[in-house]
Amino acid sequence: MSVYPIGSPAVVALGGGHGLSASLSALRLMTDRLTAIVTVADDGGSSGRLREELGVLPPGDLRMALSALCDDSEWGRTWRDLLQHRFTSAGDLNQHAVGNLLIVALWELLDDSVKGLDWVGKLLGARGRVLPMASVPLSLEAEVAIGGEVVTVVGQSQVASTAGRVENIRLSPANPPACPEAVDAIMAADWIVLGPGSWFSSVMPHLLVPDLAKALHETKGRRCLTLNLSSETDETLGMTTIEHLRALYRHAPDLRIDAVVADPSAVEDPDLLVKEVDHIGAVLLMRQVGRGDGTPIHDPLRLAAAYRDVFDDFLGDVGTISR
Template identity: 65%
Template sequence: MTAAPTSPRGPGGRPDPLKVAALGGGHGLAASLRALRHVTSDVTAVVTVADDGGSSGRLRQELGVLPPGDLRMALSALCDESDWGHTWSDVLQHRFTSSGPLDGHALGNLLIVSLWELLGDEVSGLDWVAKLLGAEGRVLPMAAVPLEIEADVKLPNGQEALVRGQSRVAVTSGVVQRVRLIPVDPPACPDAVQAIRQADVVVLGPGSWFTSVMPHLMVPEIAEALHEARLTLTLNLSAQQGETTGYTAVDHLHSLQSYAPGLKLDTVIADPASIEDLDELQSHARTHGARLLLRQVGQGDGGPYHDPLRLAAAYRDAFDRFLGDVGEKSG
């Protein structure tokens, strides 16, 4: 196996693991985390906190807490590769089935919220769950307050509608025109901002484009840190039914530019099978200052899911491009 990339910044010339911050939410972020753990042991997940459905939505409404579901999934993706880690990961992901109020709740959500109440601090609570899992890396919320997502949507009949709530935006039958966060310009989690600023590279995506990926660009302190970061964008393998129906890979870059003018990318990772117009995509990647890295990163069965090992190999290729630059700056 190829040696993991390192950042030559340790004391006495000893190379440290490459520092990576991965941004997103839900299944997309979990996919990038499972890949990144094959690349480095120093990964920090920065997770969206706008979920308002299911177990997370119920806890958020009843207790006024950050929605824990996407945070739980990220923690589970970073669990230790041992019987201990996998067992506790399964416990975290376990959902109750009953005819009572526990029905549908994930045990991990209840555990996370319990620690938040006991410790009075979200970051400390997540760190304790990470210790329980033997996780390699940290999981942090993107913002310090729960968020709502509001979208302008063009319906199939041509009319426009206002859709509010992440769970509703994600399954809308219309075309999302624009999304906003409520509250506007929310405060960022300070640890998340620090993790992005200290990272050698930041990974954005894959994931639900408007409800998991784009929200990071609407938190001012996060967006400011991203404008100074070495960014690798991981494109989705297909459009998401509802949220990005009909979107091409180029459309995703168009929307990124509209939400974050001037944002520079180091690398755009795309699976050749998901590209409609290669020349146009290469041109748009260059407008962001990025190279387009074409790699087969989907699962072998052709489903719209990233394969952890294939995606890990793509990340290695993406990160190798600037490792020399990191060493020169450190020296």
């Protein structure tokens, strides 16, 4: 049952991979007016192979977003499992995901990436829409500090597995065309949710697409930042929650954030985080949003409850949730 059966908010979620799947799995419990805007810089695995062979957008993160929006019914679970199924063979199909092939086939038939994704969504009965953040495939580049020197790492898969400290990221091409429907969705949204997810390779690239960044700055919708449950990934290894926030503001210093959701177990210094969030003019909701077994994976019901409290707070007395 939807938390907002009447007057559901229009929500846009930005990201890629497992992080975006986590926010979508929560948000689809709250509203049917949901749009996922997905990074298109993936260059590894099945997506990377299809991108290189056919010159298409990498479909993997788009597939994962569609899977997360499948209804929790026999129909939805079956199609979700089919999209995620990977072949195991000694030939060219090895490790290709069925969903990737389905998406790319529709792109070839329709010659339109957005229409192709919409058709997959209809097939799945998806509770929301999935859009690419840009109209062309992108390459992610990062300046990484390794052993006292700064080197350039090229490719999302390489950035995500880097052994150094990411100092700066950029896209190639530097000024890619945004997906027009993605820009429209942001401008029409009541809420925009950024994160959780791989900070440099999934969350922050959206801020580097000029028209998308412009929409994020100009929209009347409010912006909610969801912090990760763990920094134990290669690209953010050893980074504190404060450093996550500051990295985002290095790349988008004028971006207004209205609310920040954080799990207390992932916050090194709660008092310092409160001060940092207050400094950027946002309110902070500290809430257990991870699974009960302690694994750093968001629980959809807990995260949905946190988002509900954030959204409701801004309908009433703004600022109370940080206390």
